[in-house]
Amino acid sequence: MMKAFKKITDERIENVRNKIYKEMYHVIMAICLLSVLVKIYKYGVGSGELYLELVILLASGVYYLARSIFLGVFWDEVEMHDRTSKTPMSKKTIFGTVGLAFIIATIMGVNSAVSYADGSSQGLWYFVLVWCVSVMIYLPILLLFFGGIYLLAKKIGMKNSEDNKKL
Template sequence: MFYRKRNTKDERITIIENKIYREIYILVMAICLVSVGVKLYMHGVRLDNVLTEWIIIIAGGVYHSYRSATLGIFSDEVEMHDRTNSMSKEKKNLLIGMGIGVVLACYFGLRSAILYGNGGIDSVYTFLLVFFVSFLIYIPFFVLVSTISFTIMKRKSDKAVAKQLSEQEEAGDDDEKH
């Protein structure tokens, strides 16, 4: 019903605008992380003090992941990453999940040894016990979360790319004259 004049934009301007938006996103995330660090240091470890920052950080990451998958960009990003790096994106995500699990297990083991160990061999025993139990809990959790989310995003992105290609083929058949 409403006809609008299509605005043509210079590709260079669009690229520069996208670069600025990316820098703003990184700045907002950095400010949130600094705010979380300062609040945790000043007020102690309480989630209600930093809930807004965590929501901004997590929601921003989830939104970016969802949009890149639904637009089909995620598959292209993975393909470009796999071409330029010796380690595949899927393997890298798996190792990151394992690394986070090991770091958390070490943290909880050390914390328990300091708080609940009576010194000497008792502290070592407490560390090892909590470390291995945390290891058994967090490694599978983070590996599964990273692998499943990667697989879902890749599948969704591949479907979006296939849909875009089929729409282009259908539109191209109508316009072609032989």
């Protein structure tokens, strides 16, 4: 009797549907990013006109990350990556985080040197000082953030793997 209510699905149709949803997600993210850029150009960076787009961009990324971690897909993707790549994802996470911290520090150092220095020697001093302080501030924070996400994904992925083996 229950078989009469069971929905029959074609795997090809499901894969095409998933591909369409993925493309739709990319189009929506591109529209939001384009809207952010237009509003920055039109109203400036400090305007409050960007909140909705930024919430959409950040919330969708956080949602995707959380769902993929708790479903175990993220860790499966990491394992697949580590099998085929010479550099494991853990090292790429560390290198990417250090690189991001250096980029943020460089941008802040250049901004301080250009905006507040009176001469080139003072500009160099401001750059070096702000760059070093920014690295000391942002590097641990970013390492904790990205490393924490990576370790959380690993812990949950290993738990899901153990649960699947028990079944």
